[in-house]
Amino acid sequence: MALNALVLHKNDNVATAxxxxxxxxxxxxxxxxxxVDIELLQPVPFGHKFALRDIGxxxxxxxxxxxxxxxTEVIKKGExxxxxxxxxxxxxxxxx
Amino acid sequence: MNFTGYRRKNGRVGTRNHVLVFPxxxxxxxxxxxISRAVPGTVSVAxxxxxxxxxxxxxxxxxxxxxxxxxxxxxxxxxxxLGCELITPELIAGEIAGTGQRFEVLSIQVEGGTTAAVERxxxxxxxxxEEAASAKRESVDISELIIGTNCGGSDTLSGLTANPAxxxxxxxLIAAGGTVILSETPELIGAEDALCGRxxxxxxxxxxxxITAATEAIAQKAGVDIRTSEPSPGNKExxxxxxxxxxxxAVLKGGTSTVRQVVDYAEKxxxxxxxxxxxxxxxxxxxxxxxxxxxxxxxxxxxxxTPLGSPIAPVLKxxxxxxxxxxxxDNIDINAGDILDGKGSIKSIGERIFNEIIEVxxxxxxxxxxxxxxxFAIHTLGLNV
Numbered sequence: 297m298a299l300n301a302l303v304l305h306k307n308d309n310v311a312t313a314x315x316x317x318x319x320x321x322x323x324x325x326x327x328x329x330x331x332v333d334i335e336l337l338q339p340v341p342f343g344h345k346f347a348l349r350d351i352g353x354x355x356x357x358x359x360x361x362x363x364x365x366x367x368t369e370v371i372k373k374g375e376x377x378x379x380x381x382x383x384x385x386x387x388x389x390x391x392x
Numbered sequence: 393m394n395f396t397g398y399r400r401k402n403g404r405v406g407t408r409n410h411v412l413v414f415p416x417x418x419x420x421x422x423x424x425x426x427i428s429r430a431v432p433g434t435v436s437v438a439x440x441x442x443x444x445x446x447x448x449x450x451x452x453x454x455x456x457x458x459x460x461x462x463x464x465x466x467x468x469x470x471x472x473x474l475g476c477e478l479i480t481p482e483l484i485a486g487e488i489a490g491t492g493q494r495f496e497v498l499s500i501q502v503e504g505g506t507t508a509a510v511e512r513x514x515x516x517x518x519x520x521x522e523e524a525a526s527a528k529r530e531s532v533d534i535s536e537l538i539i540g541t542n543c544g545g546s547d548t549l550s551g552l553t554a555n556p557a558x559x560x561x562x563x564x565l566i567a568a569g570g571t572v573i574l575s576e577t578p579e580l581i582g583a584e585d586a587l588c589g590r591x592x593x594x595x596x597x598x599x600x601x602x603i604t605a606a607t608e609a610i611a612q613k614a615g616v617d618i619r620t621s622e623p624s625p626g627n628k629e630x631x632x633x634x635x636x637x638x639x640x641x642a643v644l645k646g647g648t649s650t651v652r653q654v655v656d657y658a659e660k661x662x663x664x665x666x667x668x669x670x671x672x673x674x675x676x677x678x679x680x681x682x683x684x685x686x687x688x689x690x691x692x693x694x695x696x697x698t699p700l701g702s703p704i705a706p707v708l709k710x711x712x713x714x715x716x717x718x719x720x721x722d723n724i725d726i727n728a729g730d731i732l733d734g735k736g737s738i739k740s741i742g743e744r745i746f747n748e749i750i751e752v753x754x755x756x757x758x759x760x761x762x763x764x765x766x767x768f769a770i771h772t773l774g775l776n777v
Contacts, residue, residue, distance in 0.1 A: 299732060302552055312548050312631070314732050343548040343631035343695070343713070357633075360551070364582070364637035377633070384634035386581050387618025389611040 301325045301334075303348065305361030310345040310377050312359075317346070337374040345377040357382050393568045395753040396529040397536065397688070398464065402492040405536040406464035407688040407753045409527050410435050410704050411520045413470045413513070414461050416484050417442025417477035423500055424472045427513035434470075434517050435703040437768040442479045449775035454479060456658040456770045458487035459684030461495070465704045467524035468494035470517050472509070475501030494523060529755065535569030535664065537753055540682030540690045540705075541645045542576065544675035546623070547630025547695030549712035551641020553738070554693035554728040558710060560742025561691070561749060562647035566665050573661070573682050574646030575669040577607045578622050582636030583643045587668070591651045599654035603670040622673060626696045645693060657771050658684035675700050676769040679707065689753050691745065699723045701765025706758040708748060725759055 300323045301311040311325045317340040324331050325348070332348070340346045345359070351371040356363045365382045375381075398406040413436040415424040421438040428436035445453050461469045461484055469488075471481030481497035488495060496516040503509040541558060543550055562572040580587060581604045591597035611618035623632040632638045652663035654670065658681045661667040671681045675698065679690055683705045690705055692698070695712040697720040711717040714729035726745055730736035736744075752758055 299734075304552070312552065314549070314552075341631065342715075345548070345631065345633065359637060360640040362582070362586070362636070362640050364640065365634040378631070379628060379633055382633045384617070384619050384636055386634075386636055387578075387608045387611040387622070389613065389615045390617040 301346070303327045304359060307358050307361045309348050309351055309358050311348055312345055313340045313342060316340070316342045335374050337372055338376045340376050347371045347373050347375050347377050349373050393534040394531045395534060395537065395750045396755065397532045397753060398467070398527050399530055399532060400464050400492070404464040404686075405532050405688070406466070407706065407755075408465040408704060409467045409524055410465055411468050411470070411517060411524050412436070412461065412466045412704060413472060413517055414457070415439070415442070416457065416471055416473045416479045416481050419474035419477060420472040420500060423506055423509050423513065426506075426510045427470065427472070427517055430510065430514050431517040431521060433521050435766060437703050437766060439768055439770060441770055441772070443477045444776040445478060446775040446777060449773040450478070452657060452773060453770055454483070454487060456681060456684045457484050459658050459660065459686070460680065460704070462488035462491040462493040463683060463686070463704055465688055466493070467527055468496075468520035470496045470498060470513060470520060472498045472513060473500070475499045494520065496520065533569065534565070534750070537565065537570040537689065537749075538573065538661070538685075538687045539565060539570065539749060540573045540575070540679065540687030542675060542678050542682070542690055543579075543642055543645060543693040544700060545694045545696030545698045546627050546632065546638060546642065547712060548632055548641070549729070549732070550693055550695045551644060552712070553731040553741075554695070554710045554712035555641055555644040556738045557728045557731065557741040557745055558645040558691050558693055559647035560738055561745035562645065562666070563649055564742065564746045565749065566647065566649045569664065571661060571664045571667060572646060572649070573667050573669050573685065573687055574643065575671040575678050575682055576642060576673040577603050577670050578618070578635065578673045579639045579642035580604050580668070581608055582639040586640070587643060587651060590649070596651055596654055600651070600668060603654065630695050645691075655685060657681045660686050672771055674769065676767040677771045680768055680770055689749055691749065693728070694724070697723060699760065699763065699765055700767050701760030701763070703766035703768060706752045707760045707765070708752055708758050709760065710745060722763065723759055
């Protein structure tokens with residue numbers, strides 16, 4: 297079966313699109329054993345991430361069950377999650 | 393479990409039988425290339441090093457050059473220098489003499505210019521080629537294999553398909569007694585907890601944290617966000633947002649085995665099993681370091697596609713998605729994108745990669761070899777004058 301998006305760990309708050317997804321599309325993603333429907337609020341390119349729930353500014357972005365960065369603004373469920381709304385926490389020489 | 397390789401006099405095993413024409417300094421790069429072109433069947437490299445290195449960087453460059461030239465995939469090496477450089481053919485010859493490696497040395501100043509050096513070099517290379525021809529493959533245990541893992545031009549799919557599939561192959565190789573090198577220190581940043589939890593002892597765990605901290609400190613010292621370089625622009629276009637995300641996907645290619653040792657750039661592992669090498673993420677620099685450390689085959693995953701090869705070691709390419717496999721099929725050997733297309737699992741593609749490693753180690757050419765790719769670069773430490 298061809299997949300739309302993958303969630304790698306039950307604690308993740310983002311999913312990865314494995315085909316280009318359109319604005320307004322309803323995508324079924326599997327989290328552990330259950331399916332969850334997410335309505336996309338923006339187009340999500342192939343390989344990019346979208347939010348599985350609302351994420352507040354400063355909140356950790358979780359993928360592989362681990363922290364991959366933090367939100368720099370409000371990210372709504374179904375929004376594209378990438379450079380424009382996430383920053384890394386490691387190697388931040390610009391802050392030292 | 394066995395593969396067929398070239399058993400060298402010192403007991404080490406090669407997966408290839410190359411004659412290498414190696415310039416020990418950039419000033420000899422063209423002459424080395426001219427000799428190699430004139431003697432079909434030999435390989436050569438070009439690099440900008442060999443002079444001006446200070447202290448630790450000098451040791452670093454010598455170790456990488458010596459490891460590469462004495463590699464078991466090299467039957468014989470012609471070392472070519474200018475004559476007044478810091479790293480002379482004689483210096484590298486002294487480093488590798490103890491390994492039993494067959495070598496010849498040539499100096500442009502001694503020979504009296506390019507034309508004379510190329511003429512004499514041709515004769516020396518032909519001699520080495522003739523000797524190399526007598527080497528025969530024999531059946532050897534898989535525990536003699538050292539695989540270097542690398543990922544370049546990654547996308548978010550690399551961490552979902554190609555890297556875990558290579559990790560599965562790595563676990564199989566280690567279970568059979570072999571060795572796997574995981575490298576690219578910047579791409580361990582953010583994945584330390586996962587790796588340290590698998591370290592054989594506190595010392596190895598401490599070294600993992602030490603090398604990632606040292607790499608992170610480079611960005612801190614420069615006053616920049618590491619994300620200006622890592623993930624790379626292509627990685628970001630592919631959907632990777634932060635270095636931590638890239639790292640968590642990248643370390644999957646090392647598999648799930650115990651981390652036995654952390655070695656320096658181009659340093660030979662003493663332990664078998666999973667070994668981490670401290671190296672930059674730069675694809676060619678990382679490959680060269682792992683090969684100099686003794687890796688006889690490189691397994692390389694890519695999401696954006698890359699042609700990278702090596703003059704002396706096969707580089708086996710694994711794509712993370714079917715789109716890039718179709719667009720760059722002349723560069724890519726195995727498509728892990730099948731996992732997303734429902735045509736395979738991480739386990740089944742892992743098994744395919746493992747079987748291909750054995751075949752490639754036994755002589756099957758990779759696409760990078762068929763196309764003639766020979767990228768080579770050594771890590772420098774910024775200590776040169």
